Amino acid sequence: MAESVYKVIELVGTSTESWEKAASAAVNQAAQSLRDLRIAEVVQLDMHMQDGKIAAYRAKVKVSFKFERE
Numbered sequence: 001m002a003e004s005v006y007k008v009i010e011l012v013g014t015s016t017e018s019w020e021k022a023a024s025a026a027v028n029q030a031a032q033s034l035r036d037l038r039i040a041e042v043v044q045l046d047m048h049m050q051d052g053k054i055a056a057y058r059a060k061v062k063v064s065f066k067f068e069r070e
Contacts (some may be wrong), residue, residue, distance in 0.1 A: 006038060007067040014056045019045045023059035036066040 013026030019042075027040050044060035 005067040006064045008062050008064045010043075011061050011063060013059050013061060014048070016056055019057045019059050022057045023061050026059060026061040027063065030063050034063070034065045037063060038066065039064045 009030075011026040011030060013022040013024070013029070015021035015025055023040070023042050027037070031037055039062075041062045042059055043062055046058050046060075047054050048056040048058060
């Protein structure tokens with residue numbers, strides 16, 4: 001097997017509905033501009049509060065993809 005290198009970036013997705021949709025938003029957006037996504041790891045979940053109520057769910061996601069030389 002040939003040696004491979006992967007790059008890891010960190011993204012924050014948001015949703016007014018759930019953490020799952022927030023994580024999906026981050027991955028779906030990344031998939032539009034990055035090729036060969038391999039792993040997505042949710043590393044943190046939090047909420048944005050406004051006037052004592054949940055305004056948005058936020059998911060911090062680490063996404064890895066194969067790093068290729070140009």
